[in-house]
Amino acid sequence: MSTTREGTQHEDHGNHFHRFLILGKEKLFFYHLALYKDSGHNYQAVYTFDVPDALRTKYLDDLKANEDKWVFYSLHCPDHFLLPDLKAGKKFNVFLERVLVLEDGAKRKFEEITGTRTEVTCTEVLHFRKLGGMDYPDYLTYLAFGAGKEIHLAHQLAQRPNWDEVVTVATDQTIDPATLKKVPTLVIDSIKDPRGVIKKSKLEKGKKYQGKINGNGQMIDFTVGRQGWWNHTSLNDD
Incomplete structure (x- = not known):
């Protein structure tokens, strides 16, 4: 049974419970879901994580079943930490989520599709930049x-x-x-x-x-x- 949350990608009210988008099939990459406001989420970042086989399989099976639908997948982290502290070797807990798109892309609904926390390890920080100070490109x-x-x-x-x-x-x-x-x-x-x-x-x-x-x-x-x-x-x- 899944647990559903509606709203934005971050509703932690001053705490720092991050979400990471899951991308790929052969090799998984993880993209931090950012906010411009200075809330601890104002970073654009790309990572690789070591995830258990069971979580990977669950994600790939669900993606296969929903690949033609407007859905995304993310890891929701219930552990509190500041994003700059997420460096190679850091371990933290996550839930796997299916993200449903609502109202022509204006809102999202987050559905937990794993019932228990799973520990993952950050293996690489490929890109990390705090938002701000960059002009619009041409x-x-x-x-x-x-x-x-x-x-x-x-x-x-x-x-x-x-x-x-x-x-x-x-x-x-x-x-x-x-x-x-x-x-x-x-x-x-x-x-x-x-x-x-x-x-x-x-x-x-x-x-x-x-x-x-x-x-x-x-x-x-x-x-x-x-x-x-x-x-x-x-x-x-x-």
């Missing part, structure tokens, strides 16, 4: 991370207001693993940055685009696949 800009043929693009959180999005894409070219591990930007210079909130992604599923690594490097042709996260509302709340 063109649509994403952070690129992943492994092998599974590449994930997270919209770079520059000025506020903005939108938070992650999509998984298929690339025609191989991105050097050493470059990918640094979580470079991918700049899509055919699309101007909206410089504000949008309610629908600029990247259409099934459509092909081109982007340049770090804006001036390797040209990457990619086809947009499944959307793994979207937030244009609570991200910007005061």
Whole structure:
């Protein structure tokens, strides 16, 4: 039986109970669900975690059953800690959640699909930046991370207001693993940055685009696949 919570991704009332989006099938990556307000959640971050096989299997089975639906998956952490303290080797407890999208993307409902806490270990911090101090870019800009043929693009959180999005894409070219591990930007210079909130992604599923690594490097042709996260509302709340 699942436990359901409605609302924003963080409702910890001054405590720091974090959520991490789950991305991938072959290798799992974890993306911190950020808020612009200075609440302890104002960080854009990408991690790898060591998770038990049972949790991984539960996630993959549920994803397979719901892959064509507008749902996301996250780990909800009931342990209190400040996000900068989450470094390689840190262990903490989580629940696996299915995240249902409501009201045309404006709200989310979080359903626990594991009934007990599971301990996971942070293995790598691939990207970590406190929000603020970054101007809107001229063109649509994403952070690129992943492994092998599974590449994930997270919209770079520059000025506020903005939108938070992650999509998984298929690339025609191989991105050097050493470059990918640094979580470079991918700049899509055919699309101007909206410089504000949008309610629908600029990247259409099934459509092909081109982007340049770090804006001036390797040209990457990619086809947009499944959307793994979207937030244009609570991200910007005061």
